[in-house]
Amino acid sequence: MSYPRSGSSLADTRNDPVVVIGLGRFGSSLALELTRRGTEVLAVDSRQKIVQSLSGQITQLAVADSTDPEALRQLGVPDFYRAVVGIGGDIEASILTASLLVEMEIDDIWAKAVNRQHGRILDRIGVHHVVLPEHDMGERVAHLVSGRMLDYLAVDENFALIKTRPPGDYVGVPLGESGLRRKHGVTVVAVKRRGEEFTYATAGTVLSFGDIIVVSGRTEDVERFSELP
Template identity: 80%
Template sequence: MADRTSEPVVVVGLGRFGTSLALELTRRGTEVLAIDRRPKVVQSLAGHITHVVTADSTDIEALRQLGVPDFYRAVVAIGGDLEASILTASLMVELEIDDIWAKAISRQHGRILSRIGVQHVVFPEHDMGERVAHMVSGRMLDYIEVDENFALIKTRPPKEYVGVPLGESNLRRKHGVTVVAVKSPGEEFTYATADTELGYGDVIIVSGRTEQVERFAELP
């Protein structure tokens, strides 16, 4: 199968989410066609994104004229206007874009997008809120859910595991988690091994089922 990761991306909707996405893709060297119906927004981003144009994404002829059917991947980043979001996504499906991503602002919105053929529905506000909630309410320094019930967290080592080689700690048997990487003060992250001993000032990356890493992060 051909590698499609470096192919150009069309991003529709240049609110905070769409703009951040388009700018980051451009920074990474990906060619981006960014579309928004507001001329002032488009003008402000000219020169910062590969191609940025003013157009109505709910007009299929406008999308055709911009060459959107030639793209393999598209992101519908419209959030505030549900009708425009759904119609634009349906046009991307009609234009047979192979890999469609779309922002949803509610579960109902997300279900509609999925039903019309969007392969990847994202909930940026919900996901960021959940991530921050985990950090605010506990000892986690960062939290990333990588699957429905599997997460990576950044935290400090519990006292009982400081100075104990990981191979002797029985962390996986006791808590169902694995220490993936360790960062000592003034140093970079390194992969954890069975011989790694954790220190009080260390920061660790831990993986496991969501409820297990949450419990582990609360250990004193």
Template identity: 75%
Template sequence: MPDTRNDPVVVIGLGRFGSSLAAELVRRGTEVLAIDSRPKVVQSMSGRLTHVVAADSTDLEALRQLGVPDFYRAVVAIGTDLESSILTTSLLVELEIEDIWAKAISRDHGRILERVGAHHVILPEHDMGERVAHLLNGRMLDYMEVDANYALVKTRPPRDYTGVPLGETNLRRKYGVTVVCVKGEHEEFTYAGSDTVLGYGDVIIIAGKIEDVERFAELP
């Protein structure tokens, strides 16, 4: 598989998500072609992005004229205009773009985008809402869902599992979680091993099924 990390990217739709994404890619040294149908938005972004144009992304010929078929990666960041989002994604598929990312505003929208050919569907509002809900309702310091039923959680170790080497705690058997990293006060994160001894003030990163990490993070 070719290394495409530095290949140019087409970003279509310059709302809050699309404009932030495009600007961050440029900051990281990636060439970006940004497209939006609103001339005022394009004008406002011209100082932040080198290649930004006003065009109708639901017009196949317009995409061809802009050279979109020459790109390996594209992001459809169109927000609430579902028709434009879906049609734009289908046109990118028709142009044989090999790596298409598409923003969805709901799971139903996401399923449609997948059906028309998007390789990756992003649900930024849903994902952020889910993350904040986990943080508000428990002892978690951070939460990241990495698959449909698997998550990484930053938390503090329960009292009953401090002062004992991890290899003697049987955490994986009892709770289905693995302590991946540990960070002591004024220290950096290091990988946790079977001989690692946790302190109550430490910060740990655990991995496991969502229900398991939730249950473990609630232990006092």
């Protein structure tokens, strides 16, 4: 089985095949979504029952021990540009698999971590992108539960996008005249009217009660802004 690599630019590689190793909830959901988007996927797990349950839904499926370098070579894994390690229940297998992918010089390696210590190890051995889905979801839900936000997305360590309702003081005033960024350090980037789709906000945009707005800024600033009455 062979999957030739494309060139190194994003335009060349974004549609390249992806190998997903570990088909628990995270890995199988990822593999299915990539397949739905038209990406060719090789999905690998050591559990035959799990692999059989996904038969017909994913491009290529294989039962293999991902900690065995020869098994990975037989599947053509070194020829992939992108790989995802979705193993969560066995941290040792996760780390060994990720280290093999690093040794095989896979250009773009993603790996799921079950905790911060696991994530630090994956980062140290050379994984390019470490994902902590449980931690990230917990953090997101905490923001939603504790405030008036409708949605929350951490963009960087201290920068976020939130979806919320406009505070009363900023209803009926053009954004360009509101002094919003000067007073609160945030920017309204999009607005959704009742029954309409989201559209970009401009200096001339006037917010109304019932609108939904997307606001960007430092995490503490958007949190404070979402609490305004």
